[in-house]
Amino acid sequence: MKDQVQKSKKKYKRKGQRKEVLFKDDEWDIVKSKAASMNLSTTKYIVKMALSCDYAPQAIFGFAELTRELSKIGTNINQLARKANAVNNIYAEDYERMREEYARLCLLLKRKISTLRRTAV
Template sequence: MKQEAQQLEKNRVRKRSMMIRFTDDELQFLKEKMEDAGFSNNREAYLRKMALDGYVIKQDFAGLSDVVYQLSRIGNNLNQMTRIANTHGDIELSELKEIKKGIDQIWQLLTSKA
């Protein structure tokens, strides 16, 4: 038995190994992903394939700060208009145009990032 193990090790193409730790939940998720990919009986092959050929999607949300800022400005303008409407009963056309301008700026930001 020991001689067979030594012979297997000698003939092994991949001689380097790595250890990786998982939680029980992560292992269950890994098992499901393996089954979906058709690797249900060879975890080592699946992990090797993902490590060598897989990719990570990095999402950049830097542009969202501009959108959040513009939305905040529109929210402030709407609050001011609501106070004016409740106090005086009418709203200036120039205020509505300002809100429309802010919405147009947000739309431009969103469509330029897409």
């Protein structure tokens, strides 16, 4: 009798890795809803999304331009500070250039944040 029980257990043994994921209640409701809308079980839906999602590389990839712009602005601010300290004055055109670069930085930040919000959903 023991041999029959052991044989039947081997017959139904699953292949693969089992992992546990903890969802908050509101997150789980969203997962269930999306799985149902695709006519999938929650397990199949989670596996499908995990294998098809390229979220992390996209989120990190777009910051190179932003980092370059921040570096340029930092360099310009340092140049203005050195100049202002040397002559105890700052020219209006230098101030205007710094203000324009600051505005451009704000615009880039808003665009990046907007993009990240769209891709995070």
